[in-house]
Amino acid sequence: MLNKITIIGSGSWATALVKIFSESQIWTEWLVRDAETAQYIRLNSRNPRYLSHALLNMEMVDPTPNAREALKDTELVIFAVPSAYLSATVKNIDKELLEDKRLAVSIKGFIPSTGSVPSQFLNKCLLHDSPITVIGGPCHAEEIADNKSTYLTVGGDDENLNGEILSGLSTPYLKVIINNDPSGIEYTAILKNIIGIATGIAHGLNYGDNFQAVLVSNAMRETNNFLAKVHPAKRDLFDSAYFGDLLVTAYSEHSRNRTLGRLVGRGIHISKAIQMMTMIAEGFNASKELNGLLKKLGITLPVLTSVYRILHHHANPYQEFKLLEKQLC
């Protein structure tokens, strides 16, 4: 049973995790970006910037900008920052503070310029030999704030830790599933963000529900093909951590990737569209990293490649999707 954990990150997903663990009566050290944020949270029981409507159980939460304090005697460290910031976040923490600690990640993106998923990156950059646990699943933080019924998956090779995290996540609105496919969960989570951009583009271009359904079912095929190639393993893609996660991003109005895609589909230049977003749409960078990986693997995935061409080669969304239409079946 976990008594004390540390969550690193100040965004909406980190906030949702803090909410869950603290409601499960686990002492939660929360490493936030600065003293001001920590102070605000302490006084208001809320994150000032993200998921502000979630009221936190401050009897079990200690927000702090001080890594030494946040990591002292902790039993589990969960990284929940945008993938683009993971490298800098790790650099800012004394390596010795993380030594011998059990680590988990809940990040949905490639680490820029590495083609690595977050767990692989942490293993490498911290010279950390133990397996890193992944917390994934179809989960918009907004719905955690509202206590809406949600499924999470804990993927890891350390079965004791899996069980402890499962207990720590057990609040009435959560169902937790365990599997031993951390990288598979991470890769799917990355693809689904790009797929969310694809459905957003289609929406922006005024395609209807008939086409969206074909776009998503073809994107599922691409996900299946990609996983089989990049990380072959026995897995059931119908489990919520895979296609469930994909669907929630492809179809939900909460999805920031879908929002970014919609802006681009309406004709707004990608750089302007990114400026218009208040939160990071992970799919933008993921699309670039993925393209490199697809070339290495030698596989063709039409939906995912179309998004890449639109976002990073300024292909005209209308023309690109007209070409894509012919490749779907």
Place this chain on the structure above:
Amino acid sequence: MLNKITIIGSGSWATALVKIFSESQIWTEWLVRDAETAQYIRLNSRNPRYLSHALLNMEMVDPTPNAREALKDTELVIFAVPSAYLSATVKNIDKELLEDKRLAVSIKGFIPSTGSVPSQFLNKCLLHDSPITVIGGPCHAEEIADNKSTYLTVGGDDENLNGEILSGLSTPYLKVIINNDPSGIEYTAILKNIIGIATGIAHGLNYGDNFQAVLVSNAMRETNNFLAKVHPAKRDLFDSAYFGDLLVTAYSEHSRNRTLGRLVGRGIHISKAIQMMTMIAEGFNASKELNGLLKKLGITLPVLTSVYRILHHHANPYQEFKLLEKQLC
């Protein structure tokens, strides 16, 4: 190349098919329910009751309530009536008029009290030996009316006919795919209507997007398991005729099955909810027929069975979905 076809049915999907074939310059005999309807269509170029905003190319359409006239010298007869009316529709037509005709169906439901899909039923009841072609795919008629990009699948064993129908369906907004799995398409189309009711119930019960995604991914698994048992065949479920069709009903606001489910989820009694609908939600009867079939096959499908218990055994939707939550993964 088809020159003259007959479409039987006066609903929105029959109207959409008439629109498509007549725009493809194929003479379309349209067997409608009565002289008044035929007259209205002739004068106004629209169906008076369904899909009325679709303007039809009347230079190629002959609406008539007279079966003899509608079937004379026709090269293909397409049945597009609700599944509950197929038996009566066939009984009302002189059998000899259908003799030696090539037949197709575009109906998404079991024939009541038979457990048969429409193509099987027609084969049996007309003592028709030739293969019957199925036209399926993710396709809300409303979007055909608006010329929105749509995919259809022609499933059949008569390759010549498949090709001719493909040509006849070729309008700029349609992409047509051919396969040889008519029954697989029909079974999927039946399941997806029940799944649409399930997502509607969840919506009515105020579940969020996180749960909906898990519900749909689990329903996909159930579809996969059911098809493998009821009609094993080599098929790619990521093709639009399968998961595409499932997704459009599960997620679209156009879906009448989803609408029915939403009413029931909000606490409206099923008989009242059915009265409130202006169109038939095929999933209601399908759910009953499916339950019998599942018992015969000896398989357990939690999502589909929950819908059955709510619709036909008056299980409380809230309690039933609380039980269902525990069975999803």
